[in-house]
Amino acid sequence: MHAYEHRLLSVNGITLSLYSAGPVEGPVVWLLHGFPESWYSWRHQMQALAEAGYRVMVPEMRGYGQSSAPPDVASYDLLTVCGDIQAAMDRLEQCSVAVVGHDWGAPVAWHLALLEPERVRVVGAMAVPYGGRPKRPAIEIIRSHFAERFNYILYFQQPGLAEAELDADIPRTLRMMMHNTSAAVPKDFFLQNKPADSTLSQGMQDPGTPPAWCSPEAFECYVRTFEGRGFRGALNWYRNFELNWERTAPLAERKVEQPALFLLGDKDPVGTLEAHTLQKMPGWVPDLEQHLLADCGHWVQSERPEQVNRLLLDFLGRRYTTTA
Structure with a gap:
């Protein structure tokens, strides 16, 4: 097994915690995690990629773990978060990279591809598709659709509200998020109808233990990511839809021209939320390879690690290392 290297980089006005593995001279692959996750969610891919000769870079995104969590x-707007990764690439003198993201890491990966068409040679995303810049901020669309029903993104908007619930029992929060958006429950269980004033956990199941695909060692790493700081920084990513929309105006007509890989679990509730974006994606990502993973929920790289590794290594071998 390849050992993980760890360093703290001063970039873009923050401290970025960065894990890496694989030969220093290997083709560079960045893996970007989402919410509420950990750099360790990529453990299976880090091992497989390192063994295949890639230099793997896995940050704890701002707001998580040992990285800074500005108040x-x-x-936490999208382009500022992209700036963290761009500045780290600059510090490490990387001029040719592949970028792969899951959940919130996926929009970061898509936008890094838009911002860095020369440096980002190929892009991969899991769970969250790209369908161009919306005509208005996504939060406005969500508010209009969920005026009288609960929506977790709306619940996350008011600082302090979601934190009070999620921070009260971090292991329970993580167990419930993992379980209720995985293949262990019906696809739209997480999106069930409930009153607008509900809490996140209302109507959800607490399995009492982490899922089988998250070992006790891995779960402890997830818990440590949030211990002592809570979920405030991670939740702040959800509170910038208007600012993200304003700041991405210069990218409005730009397409992702690089070779792209997209993976989605067939039981991922995000597939329901993003159904319209999924339909639009081929028009905005013309060189696209898509795969729907059977009996898989939201946590794609953890629920189906061997399949993800095969697809990722095949894609990188054909579209990245042959031209890098």
Whole structure:
């Protein structure tokens, strides 16, 4: 097994915690995690990629783990988060990379491809598709569709509200998020109808233990990611839809031209939320390879690690290392 290297980089006004593995001279692959996750969610891919000769870079995104968690909500807009990764690439003198993201890491990966068409040679995303910049901020669309029903993104908007629930029992929060958006429950269980004033956990199941695909060692790493700081920084990512929309105006007509890989679990509730975006994606990502993973929920790289590794290594071998 390849050993993980760890360093703290001063970039873009923050400290970025960065794990890496694989030969230093290997083709560079960045893996970007989402919410509420950990760099360790990529453990299976780090091992497989390192063994295949890639240099794997896995940050703890801002707001998570040992990386900085600025108190200001506006510090978590999408282009600022992209700037963390761009600055780290600059510090490490990387001029040719592949970028792969899951959940919130996927929009970061898509936008890094838009911002860095020369440096980002190929892009991969899991769970969250790209369908161009919306005509208005996504949060406005969500508010209009869920005026009288609960929506977790709306619940996350008011600073302090979701934190009070999620921070009260971090292991329970993580167990419930993992379980209720996985293949262990019906696809739209997480999106069940309930009153607008509900809490996140209302109507959800607490399995009492982490899922089988998250070992005790891995679960402890997830818990440590949030211990002592809670979920405030991670939740702040959800509080910048308006600012993200404003700041991405210069990218509005730009397409993702690089070779792209997209993976989605057939039981991922995000597939329901993003159904319209999925239909639009081929028009905005013309060189696209898509795969729907059977009996798989939201946590694609953890629920189906061997299949993800095969697809990722095949894609990188054909579209990245042959031209890098």
